[in-house]
Every structure is written in structure tokens, then in C-alpha cells.
Amino acid sequence: MTKLSSDPSARFVRYRAAHREERAARTREAYRRLTEEQKKALVESRREYQKQYREKHKVRLSEYYRARYDPQDNHARYRKRYEQKRHEYIACAEDRQRNLRERGSHTQEDIDRLYASQCGVCTGCGLQLENSRDRRVKNHYEVDHVMPVALGGSNTADNLQLLCCPCNRRKHAMHPDEWAARIQKLSA
Numbered sequence: 001m002t003k004l005s006s007d008p009s010a011r012f013v014r015y016r017a018a019h020r021e022e023r024a025a026r027t028r029e030a031y032r033r034l035t036e037e038q039k040k041a042l043v044e045s046r047r048e049y050q051k052q053y054r055e056k057h058k059v060r061l062s063e064y065y066r067a068r069y070d071p072q073d074n075h076a077r078y079r080k081r082y083e084q085k086r087h088e089y090i091a092c093a094e095d096r097q098r099n100l101r102e103r104g105s106h107t108q109e110d111i112d113r114l115y116a117s118q119c120g121v122c123t124g125c126g127l128q129l130e131n132s133r134d135r136r137v138k139n140h141y142e143v144d145h146v147m148p149v150a151l152g153g154s155n156t157a158d159n160l161q162l163l164c165c166p167c168n169r170r171k172h173a174m175h176p177d178e179w180a181a182r183i184q185k186l187s188a
Helices: 008-018 020-033 036-056 056-068 069-100 107-117 166-172 175-188
Strands: 139-146 159-166
Touching: 008 020, 020 056, 036 056, 107 159, 139 166, 159 166
Parallel strands: none
Antiparallel strands: 139 159
16 A cells, blocks of 8 residues: 655645546636626736736746747757758759659740740630749749649640649649649639
């Protein structure tokens, strides 16, 4: 048989842990019975207590916040995490570039021919596009893969289309059939 501790604080901690749900229910019920004025007074007393606590422990809190939110320390933590994951980031980027190279390539002349063949119109919504890839230009075009590279599509000129920015964001990596159904649903 275990001997119970005579320390009142240990008994209090054990009681609180054993009766957590029951105590929470009593607190909720007591708060529910308060009038609006009593609730406002309770909130105000809590604010006053917090204000007094911050005033009393000003030095300790300022040291805590300085240590917790030190920009130099945050930068060091970020650098450490980056260095740990750096090889993964680089490997992922290299894999993507290698996949694109293996699946063909296209030139600016291919894109200009595509712009002319599409008559400068977005294939998704029919918006007239400006002949510019510059994002500062309103209605600029974005080059999109008809069959996304992520789904096994090639990076050649015959797998490209020009979309406006919103359509390209909506399409993302959708299969062409799914995208066609989405366009029909949007236009209906």
C-alpha cells in the first residue's frame, strides 16, 4: 500500500488532475449564472490583475520577450533549419529541372507563334491578352502546359497554351479533360 503524501500542495495537484472535467463544468455553470454586469466586472478585474502583474514583473517579462523575439536569434534558428534541409531543397529543384529538360524544350519563337495562332486570346475564358509576359502589364499571358508536367506532360511547344493569370491559377495541374469540364461549367 502506498503512503499518501501529507504535503497539501501535492494533494491539491492530484485532486485537480483527477477532477478536471467536473471542475470545468462547475466553472462554466457558475459563469452562465452571472448577470451581464457581473461578467463585465469579472472581465475588468482580470484586466486589472494582468496590468498589475505586468507592472510588478516588468523586468522579468522584458527579458523573456527580448530572449524570445530577438531577431538575431530568430535568424540563427532559420539558418540552422535551412542548413539541415538545404540538400532536400536543392535535390527537389534539380529533379524538377532535369524532368523539364528530359521532356523537351521550347523557345520564345514557339511562344510567339502560339500567341499568333491563338489570336492573342486566353484559351480558358476568351480574354484578349497583351503580348507580354511582364506581370506589371494588365492582361499579360502566362505559358501553361496543356497536359501538366506533373501528370507526365512534355515541355515541348505542342503541349503549350497561353492563359490569362486567373485561368492559369484555376487550372494549376489539372488534367485537360477536367479543365475542359470546369470551363464549360463556368461558361454555362
